[in-house]
Amino acid sequence: MSYERRAADVHRTLVGAYLSASTPQGASGFGGSDEEWREARGILVDALDPGRTQVTFLDQACANGHLAVSMVAWAAERGITLEPYGTDIAPELVARAREDHPSYASRFFVGDALTWVHPEGLRFDVVHLLLDVVPSDRQRELLQHQLDHVVAPGGRLVLSEYGDPPAARTAEAIVTRLGFTVAGRTRQPTRGDRARGCPSVWIEA
8 A cells, every 4th residue: 555545544534533523632532531641641741851941842643733732731840831833644633723722823734744844944842753654664764854854953753652552563662673762761651540551752863
């Protein structure tokens, strides 16, 4: 299956479900409560450099933008001012993000993570990316594009693999297998006070 066909299939499968979801986290692809959302995704604040009090944060494949905007409050709890941005390949989801977060509407963009660059050349202190947004044979290309064109020098590329993958398919295992050095990792995500999923990891740019 070509990359374009795969992208079209994912678009057809996910967009309708996301747009019809009744909660913000549901429209971001997460089936759980607000508390469970915090438990599962709040670990991403571990990837913020505690030596920085202001950061720009880009969520690739952001759907309705809920994660990027959630990060604002989570970062503030650590004394960090976070400026959120997002991209998604689906125009409908970007439109939803702009509608749901009007104060940040100009910061959500339509774009493919394999090729997207900010129209004014802005690069970001922290970029978050799901490894499964592309097939495995293009993951190295994806990571290299982010490091070369999207992450700011001295910034961090944060990689996640959601769900409960086997050991060979954790974010750390994939990043290491692709030949990149893991510079750090988040806490183990939890759900209902039980460990669920694998830590996210980051690469230093």
